[in-house]
Structure formats: C-alpha cells, structure tokens
Amino acid sequence: MSESPVVPAPSFAVTGATGQLGRRAVDALLRRGVPAGNVFALVRDLEKAKDLADLGVGVREADYDRPDTLGPALEGIERLLLISSPDNDNAVRQHTAVIEAADAADVGMVVYTSVIHADETELLLAPKHAETEDVLQGSGLPFAVARNGWYTENYTGRLDEYLARGEIVGAAGQGRISAATRADYAEAAVSLLTGDIADQQGYWELGGPSFTMAELAETITEVTGTTVVYRDLSVDELTDRLVEAGMDRATAEFVASLDASAARGELETDSPALENLLGRAPTSLVDAVRAARL
Numbered sequence: 001m002s003e004s005p006v007v008p009a010p011s012f013a014v015t016g017a018t019g020q021l022g023r024r025a026v027d028a029l030l031r032r033g034v035p036a037g038n039v040f041a042l043v044r045d046l047e048k049a050k051d052l053a054d055l056g057v058g059v060r061e062a063d064y065d066r067p068d069t070l071g072p073a074l075e076g077i078e079r080l081l082l083i084s085s086p087d088n089d090n091a092v093r094q095h096t097a098v099i100e101a102a103d104a105a106d107v108g109m110v111v112y113t114s115v116i117h118a119d120e121t122e123l124l125l126a127p128k129h130a131e132t133e134d135v136l137q138g139s140g141l142p143f144a145v146a147r148n149g150w151y152t153e154n155y156t157g158r159l160d161e162y163l164a165r166g167e168i169v170g171a172a173g174q175g176r177i178s179a180a181t182r183a184d185y186a187e188a189a190v191s192l193l194t195g196d197i198a199d200q201q202g203y204w205e206l207g208g209p210s211f212t213m214a215e216l217a218e219t220i221t222e223v224t225g226t227t228v229v230y231r232d233l234s235v236d237e238l239t240d241r242l243v244e245a246g247m248d249r250a251t252a253e254f255v256a257s258l259d260a261s262a263a264r265g266e267l268e269t270d271s272p273a274l275e276n277l278l279g280r281a282p283t284s285l286v287d288a289v290r291a292a293r294l
C-alpha cells in the first residue's frame with residue numbers, strides 16, 4: 001500500500017516584520033500553529049531580526065526601496081502579508097515594487113494593510129492606500145485588503161502624558177473612533193492570510209468598539225483614578241499649539257487634519273468584520289488602558 005504524499009504546509013511571509021504590527025503578525029501565525037519553518041520574516045535590517053531567527057522563523061532581507069532584494073525574499077512564498085510602509089511620500093512606489101515581485105514569484109495571495117474607508121474619505125493618509133489597493137487589484141493576484149482603523153496604542157501610548165497633564169487636547173470633537181489594538185489587527189490579518197482564499201478575498205473594514213475623545217478621557221479616569229478631561233480645540237488652535245510645542249507647521253497641520261477627519265466620522269466603522277475575523281470581541285478600550293498601565 002502506498003503512503004499518501006506529505007503535503008507541505010504553505011509558506012507565509014510578513015513584510016515589515018521588525019515593526020510593531022509585523023512582529024505581532026509573526027507571533028499570531030506561530031500561535032495559530034503554523035510551523036516556524038513555514039513562516040518568513042521579511043525585514044530590511046537583518047540585525048534587528050535576531051529574536052525572530054531565534055524563534056526558528058526564516059529571516060530574509062526585503063527592502064521596499066531595493067527591488068533586487070524582493071524577488072529572492074519571495075521565492076517559494078505562497079501567502080504574503082504586505083504591511084504598509086510608514087514612508088508617506090514613497091509608499092505607493094514601494095508597495096508597487098513588492099506587488100510586482102509577488103506577481104513574478106507566483107505568490108498565491110497577498111493581504112495588504114490599508115486604512116479605514118480608504119476609497120471614500122478625506123483622510124490625508126488614505127490616497128497612498130487607495131492607490132496601492134488599485135495596484136493590487138490591477139495585478140490580478142488574489143488579494144485581501146485589511147482596511148485598519150486607528151491603533152488604540154495611538155492613545156494608550158500617550159497615557160503618561162495624559163495623566164501628567166490631566167487632559168487630552170485635540171480637535172476630534174464628538175467624532176467616534178473605531179480603534180483596535182495592533183495585536184487584534186495582526187490577528188485579523190493572519191486570519192485573512194491563513195483562511196480559504198475564496199472566502200477572504202476583497203475589502204475588510206476593520207475597527208473595534210468606537211469611542212469619543214471625551215469617552216477616552218472618562219475611561220482613563222475610571223481605570224487610573226486620576227481625573228483626565230478632554231479639551232476640544234478648533235483645528236487651527238490645535239495646529240498652533242503643536243507648533244508652539246516645537247512641531248514644524250506642515251507636520252502640525254497634518255496631525256491636526258487627522259483630528260478633523262475623526263470629527264467628521266471618518267475613523268468610525270460599524271463593520272463587524274474585525275470581530276468576525278477574530279472569532280471573539282476585539283480588546284475593549286478599558287482592557288487596553290489597563291494593559292498600558294502595567
């Protein structure tokens with residue numbers, strides 16, 4: 001009687017694997033039971049990836065700015081998580097280089113981390129994502145787009161500052177923000193990456209339970225016992241304040257415009273996709289604030 005042939009598990013690659021989201025995606029793949037030998041961390045700085053190599057995952061050099069690194073990095077990869085580049089000015093060119101290399105390497109599925117409502121928002125971060133989505137669609141590769149909302153860590157990472165000042169200052173008004181933790185977005189991306197391609201293809205609006213800045217301040221007060229209030233400014237006032245604090249005006253205008261987007265509701269979604277992909281409720285704001293206090 002002949003033995004059934006051993007079917008190798010598909011190989012998964014994660015770009016930006018030394019970054020905060022990418023690292024969590026590698027962890028999520030391993031937690032999901034993918035053998036470390038089938039997980040490849042694509043990084044631009046091999047030195048920064050020693051801890052990843054220690055986990056037994058393959059570490060390959062892949063620099064978005066050096067297309068010659070991308071072909072070898074994607075050799076034999078069946079499913080790729082393309083973590084968006086933080087380089088706003090060059091992101092579309094960089095992402096296009098990765099998508100072209102994935103096409104040339106016959107990658108079977110690309111999951112791209114985009115931004116919430118990428119194709120229908122005034123959010124200044126959106127155009128680079130919408131253009132990348134178009135490139136991906138035009139490539140003919142099977143793909144899923146994870147349109148991530150804001151990271152909860154954008155706020156919990158500033159907890160000490162909020163507590164020291166006793167206030168959160170912004171221009172988000174009553175806008176609701178469907179933020180979620182990086183760990184939840186990473187797990188959702190891995191769910192798209194490892195699932196049935198036919199079911200996962202398409203665009204996924206991802207976000208956690210929404211909150212206003214005033215509700216964030218209330219939650220911080222409740223969890224820490226230190227009173228924190230939200231002070232809402234106009235976009236111009238916030239811009240001036242950021243400039244006074246030492247930020248250059250162009251960056252200050254950009255940062256304040258993100259709050260204007262929040263005020264217009266552009267960071268809110270009622271999509272249940274994150275919960276569905278996780279198979280559980282996303283981490284609550286209370287739990288995220290508690291965890292940031294540890």
Ligand SMILES: NC(=O)c1ccc[n+]([C@@H]2O[C@H](COP(=O)([O-])OP(=O)(O)OC[C@H]3O[C@@H](n4cnc5c(N)ncnc54)[C@H](OP(=O)(O)O)[C@@H]3O)[C@@H](O)[C@H]2O)c1
Pocket residue numbers: 015016017018019020021022043044045048062063064065083084085086087094113148149150151154182
């Ligand atoms: N939803 C949100 O609230 C939010 C907030 C911030 C950013 N984002 C987006 O989400 C992405 C991931 O977030 P994150 O928190 O993981 O950011 P992060 O910690 O800054 O990680 C970015 C990753 O991109 C890598 N990278 C940068 N330039 C590269 C290049 N030329 N070639 C290859 N890799 C390159 C970095 O490599 P090194 O480790 O070598 O630096 C790092 O691993 C960001 O890049 C940004 O597009 C979303």
